[in-house]
Amino acid sequence: MTDNLFQRGQHYQQFRPSYPDTLFEWLSAQSPTTDIAVDVGCGSGQASRGLEPHFKQVIGTDISFRQLQAAPTSAAVFIASQAHQLPLADACVDLITVAQAFHWFDQTAFFSEAERILKPGGVMALVSYGLCDVKGLEGKVRAFHDGALGPWWPAERADVLAGHPHAQLHWPTLPFAQTTIKREWSVEAFIGYLDTWSALVRAARAGKHPLAPFSEELRKQWGPNTRTVHWPLRVRAWRKPGAQ
Template sequence: MMAERAPNWFDQGGASYLLYRPGYPDDLAAVLAALAPDRRLAVDVGCGNGQFTRHLADHFETVVGVDPSADQIAHAAPDPRIVYRCGPAEALPVADGSAGLITAAQAAHWFDLPAFYGEARRVASRGAVIALVSYGVVRLDPGPINDRLARFHDEDIGPYWPPERHMVENGYADMDFPFAPIVVSPMAIHREWSARQLLGYVGTWSAVRRARDAGQAQRLADFAAELTALWGDPDQTRAILWPISVRVGRL
């Protein structure tokens, strides 16, 4: 009898981003919406497949999701409250003075910030709010599984992280943000995931894709095997956490 072939967690294709990336807590969109001067229009920049855009739609009459990738937008679930448009953060396809809230979730570190901020000021209505959202490195409860995951993130694929990753890990604290700050309470993403789900998520990391392209497939496979062995039953769920950082300002 032929042995069952182990899944290749690190060659899942573009749809895995939608399947395995963690969503955002509902409270985050509610907090930001409450700060906006009105609920007519929100603009989610670098929206990807609309993970955060969908949350905003529960609080605004209309949400425009903007992303330069047509492939990402093609994977977004249709919603009558959301208009998806393909375009860069530095040239938003949005009318002047129309948006009460401008957000960028896990995306601002890729932008030309001065150009994006100029566009945010252009499309903002009077008293509008801008929010840059990021979530940090995934965590499990302290122990061997968390230690192995951290070593994989920091050491095994550490050289393959793009320089912009540092901005995410420090919660955009060092990023230029020339707006009157608004403090919001700390938040986190909480999930109960199996080993299969966690490995699917790890497979969406940019450093994993770059390591695979650099011929490091065996290193990735070894990590998947080690994590699965430490986990035990791969369908057993464990608590997973990502700390959320939000920089909010008044335009």
Template sequence: MNLPRNWFDQGGQAYARFRPEYPSGLAEYLASIVPDTRLAVDVGCGNGQLTGQLAAHFSSVVGLDPSADQVAHATARDNVRYCCAPAEALPLADGSASLITAAQAAHWFDLPVFYAEARRVARPGAVLALVSYGVLQFGGELDTRFQQFYREEIGPYWPAERQLVDSGYSTLEFPFEPIATPAMTIRLEWSLDEFLGYTATWSAVRQAREAGRADLLQGFANDLTHLWGDPERRQPITWPINMRVGRL
């Protein structure tokens, strides 16, 4: 069976469409532990996946990202303002934020500088949450083949920072009063096209293509196509959510 299209040729253009959404309970939980719900700030917001969910719980939300392209693909909401800014220079007033989040982004930050900025903009008792999701899981043979691809085949093409994500940020410096967090999981059901569209957004896939290893990517896609069966069949996929949450 051949792939209906070559998803790996799309590079990162499908980012906004294929990134997994966080469960609604994540934003609800974060809103429950802050001193008030006046302002939430999502740093490294990308196309606003978590930013938009926070909007349901806070009077005002600011999404910040250094990439104009990512911000351009964010969904507009009445109480959300997006702008381009790095994590190390937050365009916010002192003592203004009740919640500061960084979802799947903190491993790119200059953490000491970001932490200093977070302290500056935080209201008394504000919360800082570094959120990430771990390696996805299928069931059965699909999972066996995927884990081989992720760890052994595509693994050498991940940037070094990826190890921080895989460890759930457990090794990051986090000099704040910790808050215990509930277990959460992203659960989706995807067709073959959707899954391959998601893998096409990986930086490691782009690196492998640039290194001339399109054969490695196509071999994995062919194997998945065989194991998947009907490409329209929606397979259950899960990602564990990891958090480092603290009081500023």
């Protein structure tokens, strides 16, 4: 497991599951116009690229310049910035997305900044996916996640997996029908995905490498073919009060 942020960004590009286009279609349909979308905590830009076909301008922001460097060539503009100090004008943005990053933020300060830059009627969406499962190997990922990796997850991890149920923004909510991300993966692709988990970085810093024995176990049980991997996709979305 590498602790180099540029390499981690490249691994995210290669191994993290992309979001379904139906998500971005829904987000654009909720937005007052489709002029500007901002993807905050964008990492190497997975969600930013998904937004590109649906908005005239997409801006991805992240505190890590090294993560941004790993983003492939894209129509989006990438800016190194803290989530609560965005270099954008007041009331200029139609949509703000945060995909798998909200737990890293100063959440009160971020919501205040989001209120500042969103247009009246603009949309704020927290996007996350829960813990995956593998067809035919049900429960194995959960056992590894909660067992060998359990001590290395931050406390906020449970909130991510649950879809940020405790996030509070006193605006009207926008209901999103839960759906599933599905991929057909080889065992090596799946191990590559597991290797992007942040808990492994924390474990490696302490001289622990729990992925190695679990990878060998997976290789023995997976077989030569691909298997279906699925994640529950969750969205919490709100609309800023005001005219659309």
